[in-house]
Amino acid sequence: MTGIHHMLVHFPVGFWALAVLLVLVGALGRGRPAEIAQAALLPLLILSLLGALAAIVTGFLVWPWQANLYSPLARNHILMSLWSLGVWAMVAVLVWHAGTAAFTGARRWALVFLALLGGGLFAITGTLGGHLAGAPTAFSKILGALGWNVYTTFYVPGWVLLVLVLIGLGCAVLGVRIGRKAA
Ligand code: HEM
Secondary structure, three states, X not given: OHHXXXXXXXXXXXXXXXXXXXXXXXXXXXXXXXXXXXXXXXHHXXXXXHHHHHHHHHHHHHOOHHHHHHOHHHHHHHHHHHHHHHHHHHHHHHHHHHHXXXXXXXXXXXXXXXXHHHXXXXXXXXXXXXXXXXXXXXXXXXXXXXXXXXXXXXXXXXXXXXXXXXXXXXXXXXXXXXXXXXX
């Protein structure tokens, strides 16, 4: 399954890299290029999510569970791949729900923020995969400079998780209120 995983990961990685570009052109560009980027984004995101699911399923078949859970690198790789999937699924829902309105007004900045976040997360996922496959890159040195040694399990303190949940709930309440006002 190793070869299949190595082959399939190119789909989410390639599609997500292109999706970052399309979000930037669609949200910040003008004219025909922006229109094309906006129209192409949703189909691309759907393909990327299918590719990511295939990569994740085959990823779990490469090594036995015990090996995955024992290795901090593998644990980090799994965590980042699931976060990437989550963020890009959010972008897909946003674009699906809002259509071209997702690229205008304040929404455009949420889209750009999520795309850059998703871009960073998939880059880390791929970098960690490279480490697992014996092909490390200099990108992990940047992560090291930011305070995370990728050979140790990524750790978020409990209070940070609590703050994140509160921010999420706050955004949901704000969204419902704005939606009611607009209706
Ligand atoms: C979005 C999902 C994922 C992406 C984009 C991704 C990406 C990658 C990449 C780029 C590599 C290096 C391949 C190479 O150098 O040719 C890799 C290797 C690896 N990935 Fe993933 N991966 C994903 C999900 C997973 C998951 C969920 C697991 C579960 C444990 C996993 C396990 C592995 C393992 C064990 C290797 C090393 C294989 C070896 O021994 O050569 N991956 N991955």
